[in-house]
Amino acid sequence: xxxxxxxxxxGDFDLGRLFASAPSAEGHLCWFETLARTTLAPDEHAVVVxxxxxxxxxxxxxxVSSRKGLRALTAPYTTIYAPPxxxxxxxxxxxxxxxxxxDAALRLDGLDGAGAxxxxxxxxxxxxxxxxxxxxxxxxxxxxxxxxxxxxxARPSRLRATVRRKLSAAAKQGATFRCLRGGFDExxxxxxxxxxxxxxxxxxxxxxxxxxxxxxxxxxxxxIGVMTAAGRAVAAQVWLVCGRRxxxxxxxxxxxxxxxxxxxxxxxxxAETLIRDDALEEIDFGRGNDAYKREWLARSRHRIGLIAxxxxxxxxxxxxxxxxxxxxxxxxxxxxxxxxxxxxxxxxAAASTAExxxxxxxxxxxxVDPQRGAGVEP
Numbered sequence: 001x002x003x004x005x006x007x008x009x010x011g012d013f014d015l016g017r018l019f020a021s022a023p024s025a026e027g028h029l030c031w032f033e034t035l036a037r038t039t040l041a042p043d044e045h046a047v048v049v050x051x052x053x054x055x056x057x058x059x060x061x062x063x064v065s066s067r068k069g070l071r072a073l074t075a076p077y078t079t080i081y082a083p084p085x086x087x088x089x090x091x092x093x094x095x096x097x098x099x100x101x102x103d104a105a106l107r108l109d110g111l112d113g114a115g116a117x118x119x120x121x122x123x124x125x126x127x128x129x130x131x132x133x134x135x136x137x138x139x140x141x142x143x144x145x146x147x148x149x150x151x152x153x154a155r156p157s158r159l160r161a162t163v164r165r166k167l168s169a170a171a172k173q174g175a176t177f178r179c180l181r182g183g184f185d186e187x188x189x190x191x192x193x194x195x196x197x198x199x200x201x202x203x204x205x206x207x208x209x210x211x212x213x214x215x216x217x218x219x220x221x222x223x224i225g226v227m228t229a230a231g232r233a234v235a236a237q238v239w240l241v242c243g244r245r246x247x248x249x250x251x252x253x254x255x256x257x258x259x260x261x262x263x264x265x266x267x268x269x270x271a272e273t274l275i276r277d278d279a280l281e282e283i284d285f286g287r288g289n290d291a292y293k294r295e296w297l298a299r300s301r302h303r304i305g306l307i308a309x310x311x312x313x314x315x316x317x318x319x320x321x322x323x324x325x326x327x328x329x330x331x332x333x334x335x336x337x338x339x340x341x342x343x344x345x346x347x348x349a350a351a352s353t354a355e356x357x358x359x360x361x362x363x364x365x366x367x368v369d370p371q372r373g374a375g376v377e378p
Contacts, residue, residue: 002053002093004100009036009048009062009073018057018084025222025240025247027082030215032062032073038208039075040064046073049101051094058090059083059117069105069315076204077212079140079247079286080303081110085117095124098308102130104315107323109137109305110287118304125308131320132308133327141293141300142284148275152268159295163268166261173229173260177269179277180224184213187224191236195252209250213238223278225270227253227262235262237270244281246274267296 007013010033019029036046044066051059061083062073072081085091098106111118125132145151152160167175180187188210195203203209216222221242227235235253239246248270253262274280285293289300307323310316 002051004097005050005052006101007048007050009046015057015060018060022082023243024080024082025216025242026080034212034215035073035075038211039205051090058087059085059094070102071107072109074110078110080112085121088116088120091117092120092124095121096128098125098128098130104313105309105319107307110303113304130308130310131324132306133324134304134306135327137303137305138287139289139300139302140284141297142282143297143299144282145275145280148272156295162264166265170229170260170265175229178226179273184217184224187226188213190226190233194233194236194254197254198252199255200252225266227266229260235266237266239270241278244279246280246283248285
């Protein structure tokens with residue numbers, strides 16, 4: 001019998017082995033612990049829902065609890081919400097029994113809908129008795145890679161030409177590139193200085209980046225690239241690497257060095273270095289559908305989100321009215337528009353086919369061949 005526990009997070013309960021096999025850096029225990037320490041609002045606290053079976057944790061959902069209900073332990077930095085759901089049957093049960101831990105509403109975002117554990121959990125949640133809906137979340141650009149040369153040759157010619165031209169200009173300013181795998185204090189100082197001199201807004205959670213880099217870096221999951229030119233650091237880029245997957249997580253460059261395209265040059269350098277040295281098989285560009293990302297990576301996918309609520313609770317009823325119903329209506333309208341478009345396409349195809357058949361059936365005029373009948377062209 002599987003037992004469902006709701007525990008404080010972080011806490012004394014040993015979850016290390018369950019999280020250790022995460023296929024994503026953002027699924028590791030230290031990632032969620034860092035989010036819990038640095039990103040919560042004053043009225044929020046982190047919890048973890050654990051499915052306990054045969055005396056050990058079999059699945060877990062790191063969550064945030066507040067007056068609005070439960071939400072995924074995520075932040076604006078999250079590119080994928082990857083709770084440990086290694087066994088689909090246990091994940092399905094965790095969804096089926098959601099009413100045991102969802103008091104009013106549950107909101108999850110950033111899920112990988114293609115994952116077996118996530119799919120099983122969503123299936124179970126749909127049958128748990130709560131009113132729920134799924135929606136399409138943020139875009140994630142990605143590409144499988146074999147080797148750098150093949151991957152780079154497939155990039156748009158404009159991007160390749162820009163890199164060639166800017167590398168030549170950067171060389172005249174004594175540009176250097178480094179990829180760091182540890183000892184991140186200097187690199188973090190450079191990143192923060194560059195970020196302050198960039199076009200980017202201040203970080204929403206100022207402590208997060210440094211604490212995350214140190215925590216994940218201690219487990220070998222971080223790479224930081226730094227580009228210098230004219231004797232100063234002009235760009236810094238943070239990658240998260242787990243297994244043979246690399247996520248381009250953060251990039252900043254100095255506004256007054258924009259003429260060198262330092263972000264482009266550093267991304268090129270880091271991709272070449274990590275595809276070679278870490279034998280990467282997949283690269284992704286984090287969250288967002290920015291136009292420039294499709295020049296670097298050829299495919300996109302969308303994370304999924306879901307909301308489930310209890311109509312018997314005021315908070316749950318409000319969530320259903322404000323979020324579940326609009327989400328479901330949006331899905332119905334999109335399906336209706338696709339259906340109409342399919343019907344239009346089918347009608348056009350049918351009309352074209354009918355016209356073609358009519359032309360073929362129409363007798364041709366010309367010389368009559370007594371052996372073959374009418375219709376022989378003169």
